[in-house]
Amino acid sequence: MSNLIEIKPKSSHTATVIFLHGLMDTGKGWETPIQMIKSIGGLDHIKFILPTAPSIPISINHGNVGTAWFNVMSLNPGSQEDSIGLEKSMKQIEQLIEEEIKNGIGADRIILGGFSQGGAMTLFTGYQSKYKVAALISLSGFSPSLSLPSKIKPENKDIPCTMFHGTDDKVVNFKWGELSFKSFSKVGVTNNQFIPIQNLGHSANEFELKQVHDLIEKYLPNK
Template structure:
């Protein structure tokens, strides 16, 4: 385990001299280990060696959970209407530091995919669409677009044409499907290239989603 800025990181490489990187943020109350099994489920051999980076969110009090301290990228209010802008922007800065570290180690942004699940999806969209250098792709699983009202003014021209993979469960009782559909529509209205998928599942990841993601990753990292 290593560190970048204030985040601890779990790293796995599929071979020596990685030629691409996938940075994947976990959801509320989880940690980087949550998605480590994905490394063995994906077959990216055609891309060459890949470095997977799983940042761990800091532990903070989460209002919607009674103030209980748990790993979270930002706070969530009980009515979910008020966004924790300060927390979102603080975590964005930490993830930007992870991206800068990958670039410094020789994997350029255009060979890096920024991905996340649930709260991690929110962070991937928040950070990736504002990142100053072109990324290979952005992945949002079972999440939504945070600070949507500021995106048009804050988005980076560098990632206007970056492919986006969005996926959601039709039976998700944590983040409603409608919220993810609204994210898709908002991004498409701003001209983004969104590949949309929905699945007969709850707030989780299914085998078909992994297969679809695998094909998409092979395409954007070709």
């Protein structure tokens, strides 16, 4: 995958976080927030991988080309889905997981996370993947496919998953995030939580990033 940002561990590498950016962004766009998370401490054994999505025509941007994990027809639940784009990006993310496994990092020592469309891709990949990762973290994310709940692998239903969402999000509506969370719970996903971030729009803040840090430290402890 091109334009891959890697933030290398400061000590012996025993775990990895793959974090996916939102629509029209790049891996580079999340380098500073990830460095903020790292600066809190306790994550020196973790490598962070920040890939950049391919550039494709995006329907909600009048067909203009931009970075996206899949095409977006509308910002409403149940709109037409880009199933081909979703599957293609899932394969690319699984390839990143495979590379880490080849380098001696087990799937159970990998966290998949992302913001907005990257959060959607995290949920889509993490719940369907043949690789059972340590945890899923979605910031301002949503279920990108109405069929996803029915496709969740039974063995992946207990992957710890945390969905954060700003209550004032005007881009990915808070209710959409909440409905996505409930759709997973209805099919027997047991180890998931939905955390509203009060007064937050479509962005991340220090309070949220501190909680992301704590989740990473919890699910990828230093060994």
